[in-house]
Structure formats: structure tokens, C-alpha cells
Amino acid sequence: MPYELDHVVLWVADPVRSAAFYRDVVGLEPVRLAEFEKGLAPFVSMRVTERTLIDLVPLTVAPQLNAAPGAEGSAGNRLNHVCLATSEQEFEALRTRLEAGGHPVTPYAENSFGARGTAPRTYYFADPDGNVLEARHYG
Structure with missing residues (x-):
């Protein structure tokens, strides 16, 4: 099979709060949390497997992603x-x-x-x- 799932984007109000839930309750490890907190990364990711992430993207980013060709109105939805x-x-x-x-x-x-x-x-x-x-x- 030529494909595998790389990441899934979840829209969140507060990536730091969400990362704490996914770390403390679900048991996933955060990726780039410190960088996000310092303003050096646009979102936090949670490691599901060695090759798969869940990205916790702030809802405030949705307007930027809605601007991509063919994406109008798609960003920010669950x-x-x-x-x-x-x-x-x-x-x-x-x-x-x-x-x-x-x-x-x-x-x-x-x-x-x-x-x-x-x-x-x-x-x-x-x-x-x-x-x-x-x-x-x-x-």
C-alpha cells in the first residue's frame, strides 16, 4: 500500500489545555509544546505512533486555512x-x-x-x- 496516515488536525480553543488532556488523560506525548508556548510553532502535536500525529490547531488559524484554493469554509469544522x-x-x-x-x-x-x-x-x-x-x- 502506498499510503499511511500521517496526521489528523483537530481544532481547539486552547492547544496547551488540549495537550494536557491528551497527555494526562489519553496518554499521548506532546510534540513541540514548548515551542508553541514560546510562539515558535503554530500548533501542538500529539504523538500517536512513531509515524502518526494528532495536530491540535488553534481555531484562530482557521481563516488562514480557509484561504487555500478549494478550502473555503472547510477549516474549523469538526x-x-x-x-x-x-x-x-x-x-x-x-x-x-x-x-x-x-x-x-x-x-x-x-x-x-x-x-x-x-x-x-x-x-x-x-x-x-x-x-x-x-x-x-x-x-
Whole structure:
């Protein structure tokens, strides 16, 4: 296959606050957080895998990206959800951290199809900006 997912952009009001959520609750490591805080980077990224990031881009940047040819009106909108696959142990630990922090979590769903086939269990939650994430584990 010639492609792989490089990054997903999520629009956020406060990238530093969002980075703290993704670091402390979800368990992802921030990339360029210090540079962003110093004004040296336009956004913060969170490392999902060695080769995949979630970019936390400030909503204030949306007008600039709407100016790209063919992009008018597309920047700043939410996508439906991003799915994170992990081990069963981390899947349960994430749910525990979400619930302990008062973050609403959906009931478990079963036998959900994804990139690696059918996952036995999944659940959904939102970040501080309302971006929806799905967590799942495969057997």
C-alpha cells in the first residue's frame, strides 16, 4: 500500500489545555509544546505512533486555512471522530482515567469493524473542545 496516515488536525480553543488532556488523560506525548508556548510553532502535536500525529490547531488559524484554493469554509469544522486502537490493558486504563476525571464515556459497543478487522469492544469520549474520540482494542 502506498499510503499511511500521517496526521489528523483537530481544532481547539486552547492547544496547551488540549495537550494536557491528551497527555494526562489519553496518554499521548506532546510534540513541540514548548515551542508553541514560546510562539515558535503554530500548533501542538500529539504523538500517536512513531509515524502518526494528532495536530491540535488553534481555531484562530482557521481563516488562514480557509484561504487555500478549494478550502473555503472547510477549516474549523469538526470531523465525526478519531479512533485510537490500543492494548486491552490501556483501553481499560484510559476509561478509568476518563471516568476519574469526570469525562463522560459511552457504554461499551461490541464487535465494531475497523482497520484491523472486528474489535471486541469500543467506547467514545470527547476532548475539552468537543472533538469525539473512539477507543478500541483488538483481541
